[in-house]
Amino acid sequence: MVNTKIKTTKSQEIFTAAQNLMPGGVSSPVRAFKSVGGQPIVFDRVNGAYIWDVDGNKYTDYVGTWGPAICGHAHPEVIAALQEVLGKGTSFGAPCLLENVLAEMVIDAVPSIEMVRFVNSGTEACMAVLRLMRAYTNRDKVIKFEGCYHGHADMFLVKAGSGVATLGLPDSPGVPKSATSSTLTAPYNDLDAVKALFEENPNEIAGVILEPVVGNSGFITPDAGFLEGLRELTQENGALLVFDEVMTGFRIAYGGAQEKFGVTPDLTTLGKIIGGGLPVGAYGGRRDIMSMIAPAGPVYQAGTLSGNPLAMTAGIKTLELLQKPGTYTQLEEKTKKLADGLLKIAKEEGHEVCGGNISAMFGLFFTSGPVHNYEDAKKSDTAKFGRFHREMLERGIYLAPSQFEAGFTSLAHTDQDIEDTLTAAKEVLSSL
Numbered sequence: 001m002v003n004t005k006i007k008t009t010k011s012q013e014i015f016t017a018a019q020n021l022m023p024g025g026v027s028s029p030v031r032a033f034k035s036v037g038g039q040p041i042v043f044d045r046v047n048g049a050y051i052w053d054v055d056g057n058k059y060t061d062y063v064g065t066w067g068p069a070i071c072g073h074a075h076p077e078v079i080a081a082l083q084e085v086l087g088k089g090t091s092f093g094a095p096c097l098l099e100n101v102l103a104e105m106v107i108d109a110v111p112s113i114e115m116v117r118f119v120n121s122g123t124e125a126c127m128a129v130l131r132l133m134r135a136y137t138n139r140d141k142v143i144k145f146e147g148c149y150h151g152h153a154d155m156f157l158v159k160a161g162s163g164v165a166t167l168g169l170p171d172s173p174g175v176p177k178s179a180t181s182s183t184l185t186a187p188y189n190d191l192d193a194v195k196a197l198f199e200e201n202p203n204e205i206a207g208v209i210l211e212p213v214v215g216n217s218g219f220i221t222p223d224a225g226f227l228e229g230l231r232e233l234t235q236e237n238g239a240l241l242v243f244d245e246v247m248t249g250f251r252i253a254y255g256g257a258q259e260k261f262g263v264t265p266d267l268t269t270l271g272k273i274i275g276g277g278l279p280v281g282a283y284g285g286r287r288d289i290m291s292m293i294a295p296a297g298p299v300y301q302a303g304t305l306s307g308n309p310l311a312m313t314a315g316i317k318t319l320e321l322l323q324k325p326g327t328y329t330q331l332e333e334k335t336k337k338l339a340d341g342l343l344k345i346a347k348e349e350g351h352e353v354c355g356g357n358i359s360a361m362f363g364l365f366f367t368s369g370p371v372h373n374y375e376d377a378k379k380s381d382t383a384k385f386g387r388f389h390r391e392m393l394e395r396g397i398y399l400a401p402s403q404f405e406a407g408f409t410s411l412a413h414t415d416q417d418i419e420d421t422l423t424a425a426k427e428v429l430s431s432l
């Protein structure tokens, strides 16, 4: 499919060359636009709520580098802080004060976190937390939910949502059965299914891990009582509850979904926002559990670049910006205006849609819904989403290139940006 309204000659040239150099031409699969069709655009720079491609087109961005850009891209205070720290070098591979600073901020913010370990990605955080769950409980099995993504480690590549769903792969070749044989799955929002798994596997389940608000099979919210129910079931069964807040941490609320919903897990994984656009992940939780991590305890986990001064700096500055009064009210208002507006327009134009937002995270499915889980999400008309995506792109609106991804807003999005987006959406939705 060739673009009709915007010039993308350079993007096409670069992406064509990239396909010969890197598998699929990308460093991460969803960037290849496989599920929405058309050529991916190649970026040149980002600033505030906007991105510019190599052909000079400007777009309003609702991906925000998949979450980290919650204060807007290239925030001047983040850039200035990075420039200052850069003068001292790029990596120490040794303790630095900045780690203490970010650790204190994370511990203060996230209810479940009493101690934290920094890593370099969300994937790493989830891998480590799984080892820790198993070590602490001395049990091997874990429960995850269909459509939840916890990074690309073997043990989690079962019904893993977005990237995998986008490509239509049920799983990945190369993942041995032995790696996933201890991974049990249940439909999201289905407490009875979780209960049944605990009954079928007495004293064998180390814990339950989930996205407390799902963003990796589109945007799906927890039903009333679901998170509370999981908290009770895990406690009754001597198992741990882990919230993967790599996406929702500092986005749904400053203290994440656990603050928003008032349910405190035992362990939490973080990433994205806490790195302010640099590669960071983290996991943390109860002191007695975290004390098992080496060198305090026997559970091994390490990283050459972990706690990197630049990454810590971008994270610290980003969290400082988020601490300003009114931040989350502002994010909620803007995002609600966008999400409600999209739904209203789509319905007026005769489309079956459902969706919504919590704070700065939103989603729109092309199905009448409601969407409680991944099975429901899959009923969405993905071909229609693909056309919607492409037409919005050609009107300068950059949405995540998959139906099974959530959308993100930032403090940099203005009311005018939202209105322009809705105007574009009306034009597109009336012609689909």
Ligand SMILES: *Cc1c(COP(=O)(O)O)cnc(C)c1O
Residues within 6 Å of the ligand: 120, 121, 122, 123, 124, 126, 149, 150, 151, 152, 211, 215, 216, 244, 245, 246, 247, 271, 272, 281
């Ligand atoms: C993005 C994401 C991950 C993986 O993080 P990476 O930094 O991409 O490895 C894990 N869990 C959730 C919920 C995510 O959204």
